[in-house]
Amino acid sequence: MDYFLHNETLEYEQSIMELGCGWGPASIFCAQHASAKVTGVDRDDEVFPFLEVQAALNEVDVTTKQASFEKLTKKELSNYDILIGADICFWDKLTAIHFNLIKRAFQAGVKEVVIADPGRAPFYELAEKCLDFFEECELIDWYSTEPEHFEADILHITNTKKPA
Numbered sequence: 001m002d003y004f005l006h007n008e009t010l011e012y013e014q015s016i017m018e019l020g021c022g023w024g025p026a027s028i029f030c031a032q033h034a035s036a037k038v039t040g041v042d043r044d045d046e047v048f049p050f051l052e053v054q055a056a057l058n059e060v061d062v063t064t065k066q067a068s069f070e071k072l073t074k075k076e077l078s079n080y081d082i083l084i085g086a087d088i089c090f091w092d093k094l095t096a097i098h099f100n101l102i103k104r105a106f107q108a109g110v111k112e113v114v115i116a117d118p119g120r121a122p123f124y125e126l127a128e129k130c131l132d133f134f135e136e137c138e139l140i141d142w143y144s145t146e147p148e149h150f151e152a153d154i155l156h157i158t159n160t161k162k163p164a
Contacts, residue, residue, distance in 0.1 A: 001029045002144040003154050009082070009114060010034040017041055017077070019069060019085035019101075019115075024051035024062055026084055031060035039063040039080070041072070069094075069101045077108035086116040089123035099129050106134075106159040115155045116142070127155045136160045 004010050013035050018027040021040030024047075030036040038060075040051055045066040055062045077083075083105055089098065102113050117123035127139045136158040143151045 001026055002146075003114070003116065003140075003142055004029070004033070009112065009156070010036065011081075013037070014081040015039075015079055016082045016084060017080045019083060020088035021051060021064075022047050023054055025054070026086055027051070027062045028055055028058050028060055030084070031055070031062055032058060037063075039065055041065045041067055041069075043068045069097050072101060072104070074104055074108040077105045077110055080105075081111050083110055083113045084115070087118060088115065089117050089120055089126055092122050092125075095122045095125045095129070098126050099133075102130065102157060103133075109159075111159050113155075113157045113159075116152050117155070118152050123153065123155070127153070130155060130157055134158075134160075 010030060015037045016030050018040045021027050021042050024040045027038040027040040031038045040062050048064045051062060051064060105113060130137045134157050138156050140154040140156060142154045
């Protein structure tokens with residue numbers, strides 16, 4: 001969220017999919033700050049009641065979708081401008097799943113992917129694959145000082161090719 005506050009990544013009224021949304025803080029942030037149409041995706045549908053309560057308290061709408069990342073189709077992904085995710089690279093097997101999802105998303109016309117991570121090995125493996133494969137990709141050291149000091153890395157990939 002801090003990264004979005006300091007960059008011009010979010011445009012007004014974009015369609016955003018949050019991967020591994022959990023209780024949906026990033027989804028709610030995007031809906032509030034950019035009037036985005038947001039869908040929170042999580043494999044665990046038991047998180048959605050918490051997301052729905054948080055969204056209601058913040059007076060925003062967030063659509064929810066229960067799905068694993070490998071099941072998201074190009075057709076579904078074609079409805080979104082940006083995919084975001086935070087702290088979603090926690091198992092080694094997820095590196096290939098995320099990389100394939102990013103490629104599929106770009107083939108579907110998604111414009112950007114932004115993933116934040118506290119610095120786990122699978123995230124760095126994903127970043128290395130993306131830096132080698134995608135033309136416009138950067139790995140950014142990021143820190144936030146509010147509400148307290150926190151450090152993470154941001155993988156920001158821009159789709160520079162036209163949809164297939």
